[in-house]
Amino acid sequence: MKAIFKREFISLVADGRFWIACCLFTLLVGLSTAISLKNDRAMEHLRGGAQHDLRHEWVSQTAKDPHSAAHFGTYQVKPGTSLSWFDPGLDPFLGTVNFLEAHVRSEFMLRPARDSTSARHLGYLSPAFLLQVIAPLLIILFCFGSFASDRESGTLRLTLASGVHPAALVGGKIVGGLAAVFALVLPSLGVSGIMMMRVSEEIDLARLGLLLLGYGFYFAAIASITLWVSSRVLKSQSALAIMISFWIGMTFVVPRTISDMAAAQHPLPSKAAFAQKIAEETRQGIDGHDPQDARREELLERTLREYGVQRIEELPVNFDAIALQASEDYTSELYQREFDRVADQLEAQAQIVRTTAVLAPFLAIRNWSMAVSESDWAHHRRYAQAVEKYRQELVRRLNTDMIQNSRTGDFGYVVQQDFWESIPPMTYEGPSVRASIEDVESQLGLLAAWALLGIVGCLRASARLRP
Template structure:
């Protein structure tokens, strides 16, 4: 293959398409749409972050300004955590609007993370959200197909294909050249938006706290570039195999419909039936059943906790819990919290596994479906996929557990066994302990974990490129010049 020939063919595609007046309008339209999506996405993200910061600050202040009191009351006063969004989430909203934003953390109880954007919205949201990711994944392929469907068929219909081939241009050079030209054309629509997004990232303070964001962004850009290169190859290849421009266009649009709309929905139906996930009531009841079998830490006569009491009395050589060197109630609650958190975690892990299996079914279609591959990659790198959310869920539960146990330990250490109840004046500890308890700080997943989770999707994009390469290399003899 001669590089020079490829360049000439590519240039011809570029010049020919741009000569058409409609191209100017299409390019402008997509540039405006993408920049609008970027700016409005960023604006929304910025406001959201501001709100989350303000409320989180408020929560902290309220927590610290609590007066002296019994630590168990503080454990029930609890904490409220607001989900912080990943700095790149303005690029691709992914699942962000469907996952919860606020969670109330208290002792003994794992509350659900509530107030997803979807729960506050109406049917309009289900048409999809306008984000840079959505436009790149769903709409721009159509433009590439529109520009590309006739690239070979038209040459064939006009009879210029024969001339090209007799002049020494090989099929491979022709297809690659046309695809490269088409790919260059597609750049005109999204490159300005990518640059603007990069500027936004550089202006954002959070980028400097987490340098990985730049790395993520670069991988994101490279993935999108490969995606559009695959689409260009696909369009030109389909055009080379089609008898007429019409069949070429119909096949490409059919391809889009099948992969963008139908396949994800079908894999969803299949996943739902293959891997049954429990409803909230089943989930809660299963945990409750197990906890009942383990015993109730609030009930002093419970057999499980009675056994603990007896062994404690024996170990410390005392005849009553009042004489233990620590607060007995706190000890029992610490034990109860440990048991209930473990049980919850066990069920939660099982639930997440079911969800992962359901999602893997969709992920496994990625090698067939480049649209799903890029969607998964884009969500993952923008921090709006399921593992990003799950990571938040886990941190929240860890924090909740730590809060409850810290309060139980404070109770063990500072509260006498002789106090009547939590209203007793002697049952209070100083408020400085509240200040000592650290604030919640969300940590985002490291790039490596994100990358490994979507390895199938990355491999899928790579194999599409290699697959096309081989296909084009060896398919020359099956193609017809007229």
């Protein structure tokens, strides 16, 4: 087996095309890493600057009533993660900036994908994209002829005639092929890692390790499946045609089909329909600005009873602010329900994609890579919930101040600048590594299963290996 491993490895790496491909791929990953890191740093700088400016804008507000401040609002920028440069995942599609104001839960803004051409929707030229899409193609191009070319040239006949055990032959070819595959991609990972270390303040070794593990399984899966196909067909051209079809299928056809299928099975409301539903339900609820609303009267009666007074003027609190907060609570609940409904649909779609990753290792590595890099749907939802919680707390604090420190009809009530400063900025702690991969552990299992399938397939094929 050692001789076969050596022969397989050397025959692959001694090919000038291998080194050309290796250099070009390393260059491409290096460029992509440089651009991604630069953009990430720029985004981080912008984010830091923006948050600073926004905070400054918030604390510099002139004296005004707190509810006006709630409408003045503020922006919240999604913090980057240690690996968002490597795999931006869904961030370009879901947005990273959120406007926080009273009564309204806004959508995320700054979605580069929306402003890009449709070609960008195929994927950003991130290091993750290159490793997920381009690396498998190179692996296929270098491994498809492993058995089939030997069969065509006749060397497989002489090899088998030598008395070598077919399992040793296949084992040697698998190990040699995998070693060559890792020789192909490791320089690019090395370059990427060095570039990252030069600019990153902290390196999350656990996440890096998990990424390497996932991609290791992914490359092993592609290489072993290619070798399996090569061992079963008579012509190397057939092996190439089958594997290119597999690559197109797993990279483009299956993800697109699954995504369309998931969207059809769990459809999302249109933006217009969503907005209309919110508007309608808001109208039916307590409108804090409408004194004629029947529910406002009910709230008033309840408040009067609570304070043991007969008339609104006798209340020790500002009933207008109580009504505003009641309206806020109502719309918050409404938004929560509707956003949860949309989020549940998106989660159901994501679940379909996770389940159907059994059909395509590309889907499994994409899900795994995004989750480890904290750029997947689960992480976005978690962040969106944190932002909404902060928004609700912010508005409640503003309204509570009005409720407690002013009286009904006191439209001249204002707070001073120190009040704005007393409201802390939003802080967000990302999920732990364990929490990040909780939903996608199965994806790593699938990648391992694909690799195992290819290896077992090769070894089983060895029993029927014919020249």
